[in-house]
Amino acid sequence: MVQALHALNEIRTGISAEEWQIRxxxxxxxxxxxxxxxTDMIFTHLSARVPGPEHHFLINPYGLxxxxxxxxxxxxxxxxxxxxxxxxxxxxxxxxCIHSAIHMAxxxxxxxxxLHTDDGVAVSAMADGLMPVTQTAMVIQDEVxxxxxxxxxxxxxxxxxxxxxxxxxxxMILRNHGTLAVGATVSDCxxxxxxxxxxxxxxxxxxxxxxxxxxxxxxLETTRRQGKMLMASGQLDQLAWPALLRMLDRKDxxxxx
Numbered sequence: 001m002v003q004a005l006h007a008l009n010e011i012r013t014g015i016s017a018e019e020w021q022i023r024x025x026x027x028x029x030x031x032x033x034x035x036x037x038x039t040d041m042i043f044t045h046l047s048a049r050v051p052g053p054e055h056h057f058l059i060n061p062y063g064l065x066x067x068x069x070x071x072x073x074x075x076x077x078x079x080x081x082x083x084x085x086x087x088x089x090x091x092x093x094x095x096x097c098i099h100s101a102i103h104m105a106x107x108x109x110x111x112x113x114x115l116h117t118d119d120g121v122a123v124s125a126m127a128d129g130l131m132p133v134t135q136t137a138m139v140i141q142d143e144v145x146x147x148x149x150x151x152x153x154x155x156x157x158x159x160x161x162x163x164x165x166x167x168x169x170x171x172m173i174l175r176n177h178g179t180l181a182v183g184a185t186v187s188d189c190x191x192x193x194x195x196x197x198x199x200x201x202x203x204x205x206x207x208x209x210x211x212x213x214x215x216x217x218x219x220l221e222t223t224r225r226q227g228k229m230l231m232a233s234g235q236l237d238q239l240a241w242p243a244l245l246r247m248l249d250r251k252d253x254x255x256x257x
Contacts, residue, residue, distance in 0.1 A: 011072040011087065018051050023071035025186035026058055027255040029113065030069035031248050032190060038197060039066045040116040044178070045095035048186050049103055049110045055079050057103055059096070061089030070257045079104055101159030102166065102182055109182040111189035119201040120179040129173055130199060132220055133212050137199035139227035141220075144196070145169040149176040170231070171196050187241035188234065195236070 012020055026048045033039055033046065042063055050056040058074040060066070076085035081096045099112045123130055129146060132138045147165040150158050166172045170192050172180040179196050183189025206212055215223075230236065248255060 011085070014085075016051065020071065022048050022050065022186065023058060023074050024256050026074060026111070027069050027071045028245055028248055029111075029186055029190045030060060030066040031252070031255045032244060033113075033115065034066040035248070035251070036194075036197075038115050038117045041065065043092070044115050045092065045099060046113040046186075046189075047095075047099040047103070047111065050076060054084075055103070056084055057099070059091050059099065061087055062092045062095075063089060067252075070255055072257060097153045097156060097159060098162060098180070101162040102180075104159070105163040106166075106168075106182060108184050111183045111186045112180065113182075113189050113193045114174075114178060114180045115193065115197065116178040117197055117200070119204045120173075120197055121177065122204050123200040124173045124178060125176050130196075131203055132215065132223075133206055134199060134202045135223060136195060136202055138215070138220060138223035139230060140171060140192070140195055140199065141224055142228055143170045143192070143231060145172040147172055147174050149174070185237070187237035190244075191236040191240060 015023075026046060029046050042060075042065060045059055047057050047059045050058060056076050056078055058076055060069055061073050061075050064073065073087040073089065075083055075087050075089055075091050077083050077091055077096065079100050081091070081100070083091065095114070098114055102109045102112045130137055130141075130144055132141050145166045147162055150161070162172075166180075166182070170182050173196075174180060179193065179200065181189050181193035181196060183192055
């Protein structure tokens with residue numbers, strides 16, 4: 001316990017207050033992914049850019065379950081995958097490949113989150129991808145991009161194609177692989193990812209029916225415009241994120257350590 005407290009204090013005193021807050025938020029996002037049952041053991045990643053000119057970002061320590069991630073054990077790395085502030089753990093090279101691509105190319109991508117959920121992967125393998133058959137899917141329909149599967153993401157050459165395919169959108173379905181979201185903040189990114197994952201789960205359940213009710217073209221267009229306004233407003237996370245943090249604090253506040 002004494003050693004753990006020493007490591008926590010050493011990390012916290014050596015960084016800015018702004019970086020510490022981002023660490024707390026990112027650790028919270030890991031705990032929320034665990035809470036919603038979206039983990040794939042240790043094999044997916046959420047990352048956040050550290051403020052400053054160095055282009056450093058934070059990613060999970062490879063080998064820890066998501067409910068073990070804390071603000072102090074996140075690993076700080078540079079865009080070449082080199083650890084610049086260690087918490088005693090290594091990082092996953094596949095996670096580095098996908099996340100560094102988006103962080104390098106998008107100034108607005110201060111957080112990047114990637115999952116392998118059952119329903120997200122299922123939709124990624126469907127020929128039609130995410131279908132506008134629920135309100136949740138319709139709201140984000142203009143924000144979803146697609147990237148073709150190229151194998152386990154270890155080849156750094158794939159980064160240019162990831163960047164090309166996501167363009168300026170906030171969400172991407174990695175074909176036969178999973179889901180990805182970007183955001184200007186950790187909270188924004190998480191709420192975008194939450195919406196995409198919910199839409200995928202709803203679609204998988206809806207497709208169990210013998211037939212689907214198709215919304216009208218007018219309703220699709222109306223919801224598309226409403227979705228664009230909602231994304232621009234920032235309202236997705238302004239109320240929900242503080243409530244999510246309160247829930248985590250009631251459940252287990254150790255993510256703040």
